[in-house]
Amino acid sequence: MIESKLKKPGKLVKFRGRRCVVQPSSDHEMILLKPLGGSDDEMISVFEPILQAYDKIEDDQFELPDKSDLDSFLTAKLLYDAARLSFRQVSGPFRCMGKLSFRPRSYQLVPLIMALKQAVTRLLIADDVGVGKTIEAILILRELLERGTIKSFAVLCPPHLCEQWQKELADKLDIDAVIVRSSTVAGLERKIVGDDTLNVFNYYPYQVVSVDYVKNGSTKMPAFLKDVPDLVIVDEAHTCTKNLDFKKVSQNQQRYELLEKIAKNEHQHLVLLTATPHSGKDGEFKSLLGLVNPDFEGYDFSNLTIAEKRKVAAQFIQRKRKNIEKWLEEETPFPKRTTEELPYTLSSSSDYFKLYQDVLKFARGINTEGITENKARIKYFAALSLLRGVMSSPAAGYEMLQKRKSKILEPIEITDDEVKDNPIVERWDEQSDSEQIEIIDRADLSDNEWNTLHKLAQKAIELTTIEKDNKVRLGAEQIKLWINKGQSPIVFCRFIATAQYVAKILRSYLPKDVDIRAITSELSDEERREKIEEMAKSPKRVLVATDCLSEGINLQDKFNAILHYDLPWNPNRLEQREGRVDRYGQPGWVDKNGTLQNTIDVKVLFGEDNPIDVVVLKIIIEKIQRIQNTSGVSIALADNNRSVMDKVLKEVLLNPEKAQNQFSKQMKLDFGTSAELDELDVEITNEIETAREKAEKIRSIFAHESIMPEEVKKDLHEVDEAIGDVATLEAFVLAASKLLGANVEAVPGGYVFKKTNMDDWMASALGQGDKIHFSFQSPTPQGFRYLGRNHRFVEQLCHRIIANSLDKERKGNKAARAAVFRTDAVSTQTTLIQFRVRNVIREISKQHEMVSEEMFLWGYEQTPEGIFTLTMDKCKELLHTSNALDISKERQEIIFEKELQHFQSLHPDFIKVVADRSEELVNAHTRFAKYIGAKRFEAVIPVLPPDILGVYVLIPNPKI
Template sequence: MTTLAHDFLPGNLVRARGREWVVQTESRRDWLRLRPLGGVEDETIALIPELELLPVEHATFEAPDPTRAGNHAAALLLRDALRLTLRAGAGPFRSFGNIAVEPRGYQLVPLLMALRLSTVRLLIADDVGIGKTIEAGLIARELMDRGEVTRLAVLCPPHLVEQWQSELEERFNLHAAALTAASAARVERELPHGVPLFDHHPVVVVSLDYIKSERHREQFIATAPECIIVDEAHTCASSGAGKQLRFELLQRLASNAHRHLILLTATPHSGDEAAFYNLLSLLDTRFAALQGRMSTSDPLRQELARHFVQRRRKDIAEWQAETEDGRGFARRMKTELTYQLSGDWGNFFDAVQDYCRELAETAERQGTAGGTGLMWYATLALLRCVASSPAAAVKALTTRLEGSETSEDLLSDERLHDGEADDLSSSDLEPPAQVQDASLLQALIASAQRLSGQKDDPKLTALIQHVGQLLRDGYHPVVFCRYIATAHYVAEHLKTAFPQATIDAITGELTPEERRERVEDMAEADSRTLVATDCLSEGINLQHLFTAVVHYDLAWNPTRHEQREGRVDRFGQQAPEVRCTMLYGQDNPIDGFVLKVILRKGEAIQKELGVMVPLPEDDARINQALIKAALMRREHRAQAPMRQESFDFGEPERLLAPLQAQWQDALEKAKANRTVFAQRRIRPDEVLPEWHKQQQALGTQADVQRFLQSACVRLGTPLEGTRRPHQMRLLPQHLPEALRLRLADEGLAAPQLIDWSELHRSHPLVGLFAQHLLEDALGAAQPLAARCAATLTNDVDVATTLYLLRLRHQLSYVRRREPFQMMAEETVALAVYGRTQPEWLVNDRATRLLECTPSGNLPPDAVQREIRQAIAFLAAHPEQLQTLAQQRANTLLADHQRVREAARDVGQYSVSPCLPVDVMGVYVLLPDDL
């Protein structure tokens, strides 16, 4: 190989193909990756120097041209554009410039834990709504931006695929391909010939259903990325044929000792001891031996604490109180609402119970095991649907239950219970309950149809009154129903009752994308109510649009209630209070049994521990207890309505006693684990200053708003106001053609509604505007953003010169005995205060001077004279820039070391400046009284 004339290091400025470029991190001696001087990462190219017609040479950045001077507003525009184009920022968190979320301090804890591990193996088991997706995304993005991984796969249940895909793109600027049973064939067809999937799509979100088949599973294992995130990881560790295949898949992925593995679950211990330790064994096979060893002093358990984090909301609230963070979670205000099975509706309920007793007695007389299972199923299905709504009752009564399935299969039908956690989309159909075409059955159907509506349905009446109060109080409720028919029934009657409100129903009939669109379509409504089945209790975040939850149908598992409420009461909820209401029949025996024996126990556990511990699985025992409760007679029907406390659930409770004991045991074990896994020893407040420092260096929300408004005015397309003060509208059709084409490439050709509370610096809209203005400043004859200016202002009392500098640093570190080298960039303001005895300033004061208020203009010849004098002065003092560059490199190293010490990070760091420093702007401020 020919020896090159130069070794170009990351951060060096070079000239090639007639323009200037910045050498990027991935470059080698014989192969350069280059980014245009005024461009961004998307415009990088690769070239081989020895094959170029003209040699690649070191370049220097030209000083500003005094003849192209602008005003001070244009100078500030350039400063903002420079900051907002930075992606490889100079702080210790490499990912900051590429994320569109401002994490709270506690969400940095898993990231700090990850930095401590040579190979990241983490189980993040934070409570529902704390932000596990953000915590995992931060880790993955940081590893990618450090160059430690180049490919990422997220494995999740099918209904979460689209959510993960959008979260990765919107929050972390990672464009992911979705691999599902429906999309995989299309994705593979679109691959260039001979290009492997993960080379073309370095980031993928994979449905766990897609890799069930042996062919897909083997192909994925053979080519899997270096970093894997597994959401709802508990569904991959418990028993069952499909779940066993999932666990084997994760075992094989984890067998690669260098693969990063991040497991996410809000319910790591669901009462299944073996499943819990299966999950831990994926972090390290040694951890399986911890089963039965509860001592917190056990060295192996202490080692596990480095890989396992579990925080309750209470933990977060306590930390925020200590640090005065001031941005805690919303207060979750819970209440209960009851209705009576009175009048015609009560008579109908009693008639259904009588019908079910007849079915049970018939089955007992016939004495066939299959017949008994069929009748049990019909009884539970019918009584659950009747308790839900007349519409669900009609659906169950008119759908024939065939006897071809075994009793075991029938009673494990998830339509009868609350649905599998990883397949809620297909389990909100009403279960069939028609087993014979008797005249009584027809009478029941007719009664259910006749009793539909607010007049005869006491449950619906109670809901309408409650929703009306919520709307009057300014809340936006989500009403959760168990079945599709109920959701449509409720939505229809709510629309009639509240014609001025926007009301919609979302069920498993819709695809995930259709559900998402229907939710987003409600954003403009001043008053909105969403009616949904549990297809929305996981998968789509509702905290930005809704502030209340109503459980119209009781779930039979307390975990489902927590999941429903957690869609609204979660990270990102802006309301100070979220209202949660549980609606139940005060004289309905099924509601009473579920409430007293299951939900109340779940609430007590959650209150004691701070997180939900799921009810242990035992469908046969639960079904038997529910049947006993369902057939209990409502005594004293003609007298005053009875309260749930007056039911005697003695026999059903005794049936569930073994499960209650298991549940209590799971609670005790979870409490013992918490003392090790709460991660109180890691203090995110120690590194929050570094995070906030990077935010200031790269641009805050206020900087983004000022920049975009100013840029649009200068580009001849002022933003238009809307009814909402925090929102404005951009009409891209009036922008310069080059910028319009770039926006169109990002799917931003149509008018854009801009929400200042959500628009982050890393949004493509901000980046493209900043890039366009920066390129314009470097090349246009009359630039919109000025590299030089001279201004009169009352904000200085002596002549002051500001130099806007772009510094690049070479950051080197070693992890797992492997060296990594990266480039970091930052924009710094250097001020020279006075001329007879000049004082050099590099601090917040220098930065604030850039935001001074001009008070007058100078003649053009005076402007050029002042700028030339300022450029000559800097050229006469080159040591100042060299000293500044070294000081900034030392500061950056100290920042990295502070974060490293807080995280007990592994690895060695060094930082060196890239010289010469780029002088991006020269601005002279003269006192107005001169």
């Protein structure tokens, strides 16, 4: 049997020749051992009843440094930082910090604090596009895992975001999550070991699940609901609403029914993420909030009571970017966005202008006599579809004009709902990029009308050249300017045919070394992701995309400019497109002079003599943008936008009596000539103003400005002290690499590792390539790899520095465990001691224990009056002493051995140091528990005696 003292959590033991720390175990016969400085993946489970004699667990402790460990004091800080940076279980209130590969911004901790205030986490996080909702969610995830609150989780997201989430979890949390969707299930099932009760949902603890895979079906949804993981995170939650205003079956409705069933379990942890929680319809907004708390569905958000405001504010957070850019006096490097209009004219290209006039004439002349109102409206939709296609590009116009599928389609009954909403005006959450040919086909056009369309199609195909298309020529010229400056643009188009056409033109117009690709919904999610990743390898690249990429997917690390080739008829789509690159994590771009630029250039192409473009841009988009810039709130017109746009389209295009009044000789819109347009202007302005007031009211309540930065600042500072901040990491990697003989060179944006003469373990940990460009910055500059504290190279570097220091046989090139030197920094003999301290943190209410580690500096001065202890701040100041002057080796050994003789008498002081530190931690946990309203109490139990990692004696320089 093993001695009971060797089974206590936090105890340092030796097993099979390796130094380990005993971890808490729920099974009294199972001993969990974690290699000192190792990761959770290296944990060893020892079943005590079958433990062999030669496998015995032995008591262990760090040997005190002796004179053989004497070395240069300039490397002492390396040992201190190596230990700090290797810690994964920290002692402070935020348990997750040691497990993160990044340092979160202070404002990103607010949702975490909100989550910890709840017994069961239920949150709707609706921060602005590009603020970092993914990071905010994974902070909550990691914290709940570390506290033992959850043991499993699932991220529900649209299928095209699965790989992105899997990568975020791997890169930032070192969590290997499986993707569950139709293409992966078979492979996952083959790996399941066990009986027939196991399936992908209860076998794998960490999952990224396609919401479309589990939203329906007789087996998939029930299987998931039977074994819902402890925490569910829902990304793009606005696509999972139910419509309370009128019942209608939709994809969103199916997703909502799934979430509604998940949320019914009152013990289920649930986090919803969306940048657009309010679509303009109160019912959909309430349905989202109803998932976190069913009471919220009955609230009148235009007239909330104080009690209701407080209740909702506890579970809903929505902040604009400008409100958090300097939160906690911490500069957050959001890029600066500049937007400019890029006007072109159809009339300057006579052939294209003639085609446009012919299509307009056809649209106005479609015969609607003697048919029902519904069928007449479908013909109207078909006319609009044709006009929009021709306005987008001659290629899209050709696709629509020449296709005829009605002969092979079955008759489709047209419902009242379908003709009420104009399908040509995209919904606020719609990402369709098809040419909507089915609408034209269902318009029941006559043979003469089809013959006319076929003739127009031939005219359109003749215009697909840069010489005859002013729009594509102007767009190509802008793209060329960006490429020459060193930028990587995205061109957003409305239709598949337009995207393919623009990409083809650009390939002939731009140099051959520019990688140009068109990505549309014709490609699968996997194919889109692969093509984008391939493009990242090309120094010069242009992505031509449809709105299938305008939502959710992050492109900021690969692209930094946007050209809106087609104006969306829903203004919310502009912000969603630009949010793909204008977001936290945008690394910027290097111009031709080698200067790093942190700007996002946006150009908006519009036809000056295209009445629809002018109305959309001048009356709707510019009004919304002005209000958003001045008020700081996002405005969603939602489906009300369809009715407004419908009126605009009718007024401008399909009223032949007013055609002459709408245009001057230059075909430019003159709003002063139409009383109806003036009325529309007023109606749109009122609509926008109503949306603004609603958004402003919601944001003012739920921005959580009541959480004061000072309440977070102290805990963040303590975390940085315990595990090292970014500056600590950078200084350590450079100094430790140099000590071990690596060749590191500073370059603009970061550093370069040259693998010449580098040890094999270092070269392997850095990855492939002879020269490795790396940076400690987040966002990381383009072309550099991010080196965070949990990177494999940093972990191994820390372990190697510590191991070399403890190796008494090793001579030179190691961090000093002991040093004696002269310095001007002290006036009397002073001793510094590096303690490696372990604490067992116990959460009483859950009987959950965790072993944490931290470095603690302690020191004392020897004076004729006695020994005086130093503060932690003074010790850190002395540790950074750079003017260390050598003294003879013999003299060092004499002084050091004499100092070690004091240690026996100082043993009670060492115990008191650790006890005082544990009391400080208790106070910190108590303060934090009080702050988050927690009733549970956490005990901090020090593991004694503390390990002594280093001892350093500072001798004052003799005064001359």
